[in-house]
Amino acid sequence: MASGFKVLKGPHGLSTLQQAFKCITVQSVTGCPLQRFYSVTANENGAKASVNAENMSLLENLNLLGVDVKMARQRQPGVLRRIFTNEQGLASFLQGKGASRQTVASIISRYPRAITRSLEHLEQRWQLWRNIFQTDEEIVAILDRSPESFFRSSDNNNLKKNIAYLSSLGLSNKDLHRLLATAPRTFSNSLELNRQMVEFLEDVCVELGGTGPKEFAKAIISRNLYVLIRSTKRVKANIDNLRATLKLSDAEFLTALQGPVAKILDLSNEYLKNNLAILQGRLIALGSCEEDVKKLIIGYPMALYIGAVTLSTKLDCLLQGGITMKQILDRPKVLDYSTKNVAARLEELRGINYDFKANGIGILDLSRKRFSAKIEKLVTSTDE
DNA sequence: GGCACCGGGCTCTGCCATAGGT
């Protein structure tokens, strides 16, 4: 069909004809009315002018939709020069799915290329996402959060293959849901890129003498939904770095990786390296040994996720509150709570003369509800 | 009833660089 028109393709002008033809085709397929009409003369003032100029009627439409045109121009200037776009089709499509006017405007402002997708494409992609999400609302919320994840790729077939591939890894529907909700970019990756990461993880497992590479990869992905949107280079550098630092046996390291350590594999390399160095320095200065550092990292790898300043402040808060470093090392989960929260609890416990030496520091990492219940009990028992 | 253990929930985008296509 299109090849018949290629014969007509000339230096300029005729390509416009071809596009006009395409547009009419789209119209007949989707039943969607043409959004804008162009007089042929508008494109006859030379190829250069029409190529470089922004499409005025498109700008007008975008303004009517409440789009931040300045932002759109800054992000994807080429889109504003396109002759045929589908902004109104996109807007009514999204509104039909429950998106507000503001959401639509914000989506287009942040990812203008969205308006180049045909209705057919949108319907199909939406259905593919609906295989994983139960409601349109969920999808709208994600588009509002991250329009690029949904619109960046025009390859629905690749999306289909990704879903099939990720399912084939043994990830449950629930995992897929978490994955798409949390790191939607994963599904816009090329199948090949996802496959590379999975195979890389499997290789790591085998290298460490593991016997279940598939389970290993699955465990890491389901524990850290972000690995698939990281480069293998990054994840590899982190694994190498941790391996060199922890100096565990292969089997121990393998277990650690698919356990809580998985959570920190996606950190940027320098960040992890810096946090590691600072944590080591701080603990050694406080009288801990290398072994303590390792123990802390294995028991609570999130210590490396927390920024150096935050972690340092948190440690100070605990130490000043009468907690010893040894107690922290034995129960690193106390570092899981915010400094503000910990400080408030220390204060409250001081008020009732809570004895950390006798009772331990477990009370500090209770959920709010459990903490309150505990306090209440302590108060009433001392009253009696 | 109290505790330890464990995993999960929220959420993580928005920009830049570049190969490859027209």
Added chain:
DNA sequence: ACCTATGGCAGAGCCCGGTGCC
């Protein structure tokens, strides 16, 4: 020459409660 599609990067925690053991 221009645009699209895609890879890659930096950035940086906190909280809750189910379950099973004693």
